Amino acid sequence: MSAPSTPCADRLLAWFKRYRRALPWRGPWGGKRDPYRVWLSEIMLQQTQAATVVPRYEAFLDRWPTVDALARAHEREVLDAWAGLGYYRRARNLHRAAQVIVTAWSGRFPGSVKELESLPGVGAYTAAAIAALAFGVRTVAVDGNVARVLARVFAIPTPAGRSSRRLQAIGADLAPEALPGEFAEALIELGALVCRPREPRCGICPWQSACEAFRTGRTADFPVSVSRKRPAVRYSVAFRLTNRRGEVLLRRQSDPGPFQGMLVLPATPWAATRPSPAAVQAAEPQAPAWHRVAGVVEHGLTHLTLRTEIRAGATTRDPAPGEIWHPGRDDDQRLPAYTRKLLAHGADPEPAAAVR
Ligand code: SF4
Structure with missing residues (x-):
């Protein structure tokens, strides 16, 4: 059995360009993205399916089209607009972060991962996503989808929770100079549509030739799981x-x-x-x-x-x-x-x- 090749960013990008889902927070291919819209969609997509988010995202933007407008809103209005999406702490933090951006950053989004992480409700994942998608930083946002793809491609023997830094570094290394935002999004999409938790669709995967788990017939063994604590x-x-x-x-x-x-x-x-x-x-x-x-x-x-x-x-x-x-x-x-x-x-x- 021959060793797998290195995962190729161009191959993944070509697949993504052809098959990516049309979602309202995605702009034209390679175009500039509004950090406010990227941020809003990323916060809404935490813990919530894209199909549920789409109408709420559009209604939210109709009501508060800019970060300034959101900062001026009353928290109760924001919470009411959020109802049905769940995890209301996200809405409270969104509102607080809008006020921080307006007061401490003069209404302009900070552009580095570290600065973004200082905003209320913005963790490592969301900061990396905004930095890559809106500011073209060469990084990736490692969510469950991305962790699964990388764990399988590189046959990583430790649970994703214990190897998050390594996964982040591997992903950032793979990110290309051109279109890093599309690459970060393509990785997430690959995990969501192809490298699925249970039956990965290896037959149509653009990274099949680079995937160690596929090569060794062990896709079900990765990512390595930890016994989950019951809530x-x-x-x-x-x-x-x-x-x-x-x-x-x-x-x-x-x-x-x-x-x-x-x-x-x-x-x-x-x-x-x-x-x-x-x-x-x-x-x-x-x-x-x-x-x-x-x-x-x-x-x-x-x-x-x-x-x-x-x-x-x-x-x-x-x-x-x-x-x-x-x-x-x-x-x-x-x-x-x-x-x-x-x-x-x-x-x-x-x-x-x-x-x-
Ligand atoms: S070949 Fe299969 S297991 Fe490997 S990344 Fe692609 S879909 Fe996932």
Whole structure:
């Protein structure tokens, strides 16, 4: 069996030019890219599929076409526009970073990886992506897709998490002087469309002749995996309080956490064990009676699994400051997915048990 050749940037670029997906944040081939648009798309694409991002990205740009416009927005407006994309910390950081760019950088994006990393919410991956795509820096952004491609091509024997520096250095070495942005994007696209986690499409891969895992028939062995830690579980009891019109009481979450600033049902604080009756009583809004809704709603975040029981009650009172009556529709995209899930579950309860 002959040794593989070196992965060729030109071959990858030719493949990408022909097959790349038309996405609104991609400009004409080799053209200059607006760092604001690159940054926005990269933040939205963290943890969210491209198909979900496309309409939200376009609506966001219609509303805030420049970094100055975004910096002037109210944080609550930005959070509301973000609803449905999840991971709201991204939206808060986006807004803060826009203000930093306007105040500390006179409205111009910094262009180096190090400077970009100083912005709120911009980590090593996003900084490298903006530097390569918008400023033509010879670097690559190593996400899961790129790590998988490089781990297979070079048969890297360590898990991606422990070899991120090496992967970054290998990728940057491969990046060409011309079109480094297209190259960085091509690597991501190759991982997403061809070098897939389970069945890689080696038969159509532009780097097949350079791929050690393919040559040795061990594509399933790379990237080397680590045993994954199971996400921690957190418990809460949420209160579905309705008025005579069937509207549901929601409040803005003021506590720090994944839903800070978002509309949620009143609830006990998150705890590592099921809340005690005393904790439930301390958190429940005033109502003549509460009924337990059967079942538990489970919602997964990156490092947490949230398990929520629901209590249902009715009231005639007015909302307090920070609270609203909401129609209770679980298809309201302005609400976080977690709140929509609770509304859907609570609206169609199995026979409920009286709490008291
Ligand atoms: S040849 Fe197969 S395993 Fe190697 S990079 Fe291409 S798709 Fe991935």
